Amino acid sequence: MRSLPWSNTLPVGDAAVLIEFGQVLDVAANARVLLATRMAQRLLADGALPGVWGTIPSYNTLLIEFDPLATTRDAVLAALRSALMQGGDETIAGRRFRVPVWYAGEDLPEVAARTGLTVDEVITLHAAVDFRIFTVGFAPGQPICGMLPDALRLPRRGSPRVAVPPRSVALGGHQVTIYPTASPGGFHLLGRTPVVPFNLERIPPVLWAPGDVLRFYPIGREQYEHLAAAFATGEEMLAPEPPGSALLA
Amino acid sequence: MRLRVIAPGLAPTVQDRGRLGYEHLGVMINGALDTRAAAWANRIAGNSDGAAVLELTLLAPALEVVGDGDEGARPAALAGADLSCTLNGVAWSPGEQRLLRAGDRIAGAAARHGVRAYLAVSGGIDVPTVLGSRATDLLAGIGGLAGRALRAGDVLALGPPPSRPRLGEYARFDPPQTLLEREVVRVLPGHRAGGVQSAGLRRLVDTWYRVDPRSDRVGLRLRGPRVEAEVTGREISEGMAIGAVEITSSGEPLLLLRGRGSIGGYPTVAVVISADLPALAQRKPGDRLRLRLVDEREALEAWRAQRTVTLRSPRWAVARAVRPAGERVECGEPLAELEVMGERRPLLAPIAGRMLRASVEEGGEVRADAPVCAILADE
Numbered sequence: 001m002r003s004l005p006w007s008n009t010l011p012v013g014d015a016a017v018l019i020e021f022g023q024v025l026d027v028a029a030n031a032r033v034l035l036a037t038r039m040a041q042r043l044l045a046d047g048a049l050p051g052v053w054g055t056i057p058s059y060n061t062l063l064i065e066f067d068p069l070a071t072t073r074d075a076v077l078a079a080l081r082s083a084l085m086q087g088g089d090e091t092i093a094g095r096r097f098r099v100p101v102w103y104a105g106e107d108l109p110e111v112a113a114r115t116g117l118t119v120d121e122v123i124t125l126h127a128a129v130d131f132r133i134f135t136v137g138f139a140p141g142q143p144i145c146g147m148l149p150d151a152l153r154l155p156r157r158g159s160p161r162v163a164v165p166p167r168s169v170a171l172g173g174h175q176v177t178i179y180p181t182a183s184p185g186g187f188h189l190l191g192r193t194p195v196v197p198f199n200l201e202r203i204p205p206v207l208w209a210p211g212d213v214l215r216f217y218p219i220g221r222e223q224y225e226h227l228a229a230a231f232a233t234g235e236e237m238l239a240p241e242p243p244g245s246a247l248l249a
Numbered sequence: 250m251r252l253r254v255i256a257p258g259l260a261p262t263v264q265d266r267g268r269l270g271y272e273h274l275g276v277m278i279n280g281a282l283d284t285r286a287a288a289w290a291n292r293i294a295g296n297s298d299g300a301a302v303l304e305l306t307l308l309a310p311a312l313e314v315v316g317d318g319d320e321g322a323r324p325a326a327l328a329g330a331d332l333s334c335t336l337n338g339v340a341w342s343p344g345e346q347r348l349l350r351a352g353d354r355i356a357g358a359a360a361r362h363g364v365r366a367y368l369a370v371s372g373g374i375d376v377p378t379v380l381g382s383r384a385t386d387l388l389a390g391i392g393g394l395a396g397r398a399l400r401a402g403d404v405l406a407l408g409p410p411p412s413r414p415r416l417g418e419y420a421r422f423d424p425p426q427t428l429l430e431r432e433v434v435r436v437l438p439g440h441r442a443g444g445v446q447s448a449g450l451r452r453l454v455d456t457w458y459r460v461d462p463r464s465d466r467v468g469l470r471l472r473g474p475r476v477e478a479e480v481t482g483r484e485i486s487e488g489m490a491i492g493a494v495e496i497t498s499s500g501e502p503l504l505l506l507r508g509r510g511s512i513g514g515y516p517t518v519a520v521v522i523s524a525d526l527p528a529l530a531q532r533k534p535g536d537r538l539r540l541r542l543v544d545e546r547e548a549l550e551a552w553r554a555q556r557t558v559t560l561r562s563p564r565w566a567v568a569r570a571v572r573p574a575g576e577r578v579e580c581g582e583p584l585a586e587l588e589v590m591g592e593r594r595p596l597l598a599p600i601a602g603r604m605l606r607a608s609v610e611e612g613g614e615v616r617a618d619a620p621v622c623a624i625l626a627d628e
Contacts, residue, residue, distance in 0.1 A: 010440035013520030014548040016490040018440055025485050037273055044270075053628075054272045056488025056511045063488025065272075067628045068523070068549055069556060137275040137486075137512035140389045144486070144512070183388060198275075200379060200391065206274045 005036070005084040009077060012063065017073045019062045019080075025146070025174075029060040030134050034092050034211045036062050039083040049079055057210060058135045094211040095240035096130070097195075099178075101169050101216045102224035105189035107157075111171070114154055123218055125152055126190060131176050131214045139183050141198030141206040145176040145214055160186035167192050167228075169216065176214075194227035195238045207238060250323055250351065251315045252303075252370070252405040258310035258357060260398035263374050263405070264367075265301045266628075268382035268392065272511045278491070279384040279392070282466060282506050282530035283365050285555065286329030286343075288626070289425055290369035292599055293326035293346045295411060297580045298627065300373030301383040303399075305366040307533065309334050309357020310399065316351025323410060325349045325370040330363030330429060330531060344424055363429035363531040372408040387466065388510070413581065417595040420560035420584060420621060431528040432536070434521055435543045435551070436494060441516035445542075449518050452476050453494065453502060454542045461501075462534035466508030469529060471538060475500030476518065489513040492521035492529075494540065504529060524551035558600060559608075559623045562587060562615045569593065571607040571622055578604060578624060585609075585621055602626040 008020040019036065022029035037057040043049040051070030056063040064076055103123045112119045131145035138144070148171055156172040163182040164170070170177055170187035179185050180197040193216075197207050208214070219227070230236035254261075264287065267280025281287030281304055288298040303310075309332040326346045327334055334341045334357045341347055341355070349370060357366075376383050376394055385393025394403055442450040458473035476496050488511060489495070495503045495515035504521060505513075506529060519540060521529060532538055562568075566587035572578060583595035584604075608620040615621055 011437075011545075012440055012490045012517065013437050013492055013522065014545055014552065015492075015523050016520075018487065041273070053269045054278070056272045058487045058512055059485050061485075061487040063490065065490065069553055069625060070628070135486075135512065136273070138510050140271075140274060140276045140391070142275050181388075181390060198389075204274075205380070 005081060014068050016063055016065045021060050025059050033057045033062050036084060040080055043079060043083055052076060092211045094213050096213045097208060097238060097240050099193055099195055099214050099216050100219040101191045101193050102221055103191035103218050105191040107188040108190055111188050115152055125149055127216045127218055133208055133210050133212045135210050139180050141180045143178055143208055146174050148174050148176055156186040160184050165192060169193055194224055194231050196231045201234055250317055250320055250407050253313045253315050254399050254401055254403040255311040255313055256401055257399050259306045259308040261303050261305045261310050262385035262398050263301050263376050263383055263393035264304045265383045266299050267384050268380050271380050277386055277511055278507055279386045280507050283329050283527040285425055285527040287367040290326045290328035290367040294324050294369035295371050296369055296373055303368040305332060307360045307364055312355040314349045314351055314353040322348035322350045323371045328367050330366040331361040332366045333358035333361055364533045365530050370407055372410040375406040375408040417597040418563055419597050419599050421563060422558050422560050428528040429531045433539045433541050434525045434528055436519040436521050436540045437548055439517040439519045442518040449476050453518055454540045458538050460532045460534050460536045460538055466506060468506050468509060469504040471502040476502055486512045486514040490520055492526050493517040494519040522548035524555045556626045557605060557623050558626050559620050561618045562621050564617045566615055568609040568613055568615045572604045574604050574606050576604045600626050
């Protein structure tokens with residue numbers, strides 16, 4: 001018999017349980033989170049997780065929210081465990097999106113100064129890495145990605161901005177993100193993308209999923225404005241690269 | 250019939266039970282913060298618990314009822330905070346049903362008790378559903394009316410009034426105990442507290458705090474003694490439960506409400522029990538608040554008690570065919586038959602849920618206002 005499909009489970013209040021998949025932030029732990037989330041979604045769709053009303057995957061944890069008068073923590077964990085034991089070898093094939101960025105963010109000069117790089121070097125480094133989407137959260141469709149090369153790591157801003165420009169591409173700590181809307185934000189702003197991460201008119205409304213990979217590339221202002229107009233009307237939509245083209249697992 | 254906003258008051262929003270099932274995509278739940286009061290308003294107005302209502306905060310809006318022709322009056326109800334509301338200048342208290350007619354005016358003055366009041370109108374507020382819900386998500390700008398709080402000049406449509414089966418009568422039910430003035434809120438130890446005996450948790454509980462004015466639908470910030478979290482510097486963000494008591498990097502407790510974002514990085518040192526979440530929504534800036542540690546058994550008992558609705562007979566009768574415990578009942582379905590002077594009439598469920606118990610045996614007598622059965626209301 002195989003061991004448990006997770007490393008630890010922690011009760012969170014009377015209506016949730018947090019499942020931990022390892023103590024550190026790495027791709028393998030995150031892959032197990034995403035598989036467990038997929039299993040949970042499948043069980044929910046089949047009506048096999050009665051009483052469960054929410055699942056929140058993050059880097060190395062999965063929070064499951066339920067009505068404690070309709071089910072129990074043990075019943076939820078047992079159902080998920082048996083699904084993972086049966087189908088736990090399934091792999092999630094990540095897609096790769098190439099995301100255009102107009103690198104003219106407010107914090108770009110400061111990021112360059114504080115990392116001891118030139119602005120061009122910051123852009124080159126940022127656009128040279130495949131970033132894995134560890135989770136989608138904070139705001140609808142917002143990808144939370146890693147890992148940022150050490151040379152670009154900076155602590156978050158001392159005080160968060162009340163509202164960042166929509167579709168800002170930003171970095172903070174070891175993370176990279178795109179703010180879909182004008183939300184509060186504590187990350188350093190590198191630029192903006194014309195790509196729309198969340199659009200209710202679209203099915204599915206969220207462009208990408210955890211496990212997918214983002215690769216940024218620089219564009220100029222004119223191209224940014226042209227693409228922004230096309231993406232905004234839904235006339236154009238960012239498609240993932242065809243499978244097989246240098247896909248990162 | 251429609252509602253027109255004359256003056257918005259303090260950012261009223263359309264809410265329902267929330268946008269469930271999309272948290273893994275970053276879509277937050279939202280919905281009425283005092284779920285109990287919102288359900289109560291709906292029940293009095295004759296709606297199902299999930300109908301969309303207006304959530305009014307501290308300062309009620311001025312509204313006008315606009316007619317659409319020869320339609321009659323519609324039942325409406327207020328529940329939750331007492332915002333000194335009036336209908337055509339006459340006091341309208343929480344828990345009371347009124348009939349709205351074209352030309353009627355609803356207004357409010359100072360908040361007397363609590364923070365959030367709910368206005369339910371028969372048929373519910375009819376805005377488009379977004380991912381299965383009408384709840385306003387102010388951060389994402391979706392749901393409700395154009396994803397924002399109401400403004401002067403906005404017009405809200407109402408859904409078709411629920412059709413009621415004829416020749417039945419509705420069971421009476423007890424009003425919920427008020428949660429407007431509850432200063433002590435019960436918590437369970439949090440999973441990042443470093444144990445029940447940790448210094449951080451012990452410092453947090455049984456201490457008087459005041460609600461900070463920077464509180465909003467996302468959460469309540471508490472002003473008072475700072476708490477040092479035992480587990481500091483936890484940088485890996487994780488899913489945050491509703492009711493989580495986070496300790497920010499400056500040592501300030503932050504209690505998450507239903508408008509929270511799904512992921513956070515501060516350590517969860519305690520979690521408010523489900524039964525006390527509605528009370529949190531009614532604490533206003535400056536109010537005192539204290540957290541008391543309980544065990545899970547007490548938490549679940551309180552939650553069960555809060556969701557249990559005892560249904561009473563409208564008159565002295567003989568009870569027949571009372572539904573057995575465990576059965577699922579929908580709003581408007583018969584719960585029992587009441588026999589009076591040879592006539593049998595169905596007693597209908599005013600809410601959906603699960604039968605908890607029958608309080609009267611087959612053929613037994615039930616006096617007016619005596620319990621017939623109890624339902625565990627859906628969440």
